[in-house]
Amino acid sequence: xxxxxxxxxxxxxxxxxxxxxxxxxxxxxxxxxxxxxxxxxxxxxxxxxxxxxxxxxxxxxxxxxxxxxxxxxxxxxxxxxxxxxxxxxxxxxxxxxxxxxxxxxxxxxxxxxx
Amino acid sequence: xxxxxxxxxxxxxxxxxxxxxxxxxxxxxxxxxxxxxxxxxxxxxxxxxxxxxxxxxxxxxxxxxxxxxxxxxxxxxxxxxxxxxxxxxxxxxxxxxxxxxxxxxxxxxxx
Numbered sequence: 001x002x003x004x005x006x007x008x009x010x011x012x013x014x015x016x017x018x019x020x021x022x023x024x025x026x027x028x029x030x031x032x033x034x035x036x037x038x039x040x041x042x043x044x045x046x047x048x049x050x051x052x053x054x055x056x057x058x059x060x061x062x063x064x065x066x067x068x069x070x071x072x073x074x075x076x077x078x079x080x081x082x083x084x085x086x087x088x089x090x091x092x093x094x095x096x097x098x099x100x101x102x103x104x105x106x107x108x109x110x111x112x113x114x
Numbered sequence: 115x116x117x118x119x120x121x122x123x124x125x126x127x128x129x130x131x132x133x134x135x136x137x138x139x140x141x142x143x144x145x146x147x148x149x150x151x152x153x154x155x156x157x158x159x160x161x162x163x164x165x166x167x168x169x170x171x172x173x174x175x176x177x178x179x180x181x182x183x184x185x186x187x188x189x190x191x192x193x194x195x196x197x198x199x200x201x202x203x204x205x206x207x208x209x210x211x212x213x214x215x216x217x218x219x220x221x222x223x224x225x
Contacts (some may be wrong), residue, residue, distance in 0.1 A: 032212040043204065043216040044157070089157060093212050102147065102214060103168045104157040 006105025023090035118217035131192040139207030146188040
């Protein structure tokens with residue numbers, strides 16, 4: 001069925017340390033994997049995405065890795081800062097290369113300890 | 115370009131009433147998707163419209179419906195409101211691919 005599992009549900013890290021959030025998906029045809037950041041009271045913002053033809057993508061302190069064989073992908077945040085505190089959602093589509101049905105993970109609440 | 119806008123931002127209704135929410139996508143975007151966000155259930159897909167046609171639908175009862183106009187603006191309607199419909203309703207637009215951009219949401223409270 002259509003399922004995206006996300007772990008952990010909460011994560012607390014010391015400022016400056018790294019944070020890793022993992023997601024697994026069920027549809028082997030999924031080919032696009034975005035990550036969204038939602039700060040308190042704000043809309044989800046697309047922060048990074050990866051397509052199935054690459055295994056890793058980086059953008060400054062954030063990176064996403066994809067393992068299509070195992071059907072999982074991860075978000076890595078290095079040198080965490082207070083402004084990284086937010087809820088992070090992964091997602092995967094369940095129709096080919098369209099926005100028809102994006103299924104979201106349940107979210108990870110990331111807290112950065114000073 | 116202006117971002118995705120949603121109106122109203124806040125709404126209070128009583129059980130049994132109906133409500134209509136509006137979403138204006140980014141200029142040029144033809145796809146609009148709707149989501150319900152609750153603390154317990156996360157982001158749940160409601161439906162997606164493209165060029166005035168519903169392309170896909172989530173697992174919500176028939177009380178939830180939507181439509182899209184020729185200018186790509188979209189509305190969703192919830193009839194016979196229940197307490198459990200209290201949530202943040204988000205719409206997201208895309209050009210015609212999987213990259214979605216969210217609006218600020220409409221916070222619906224049903225009393």
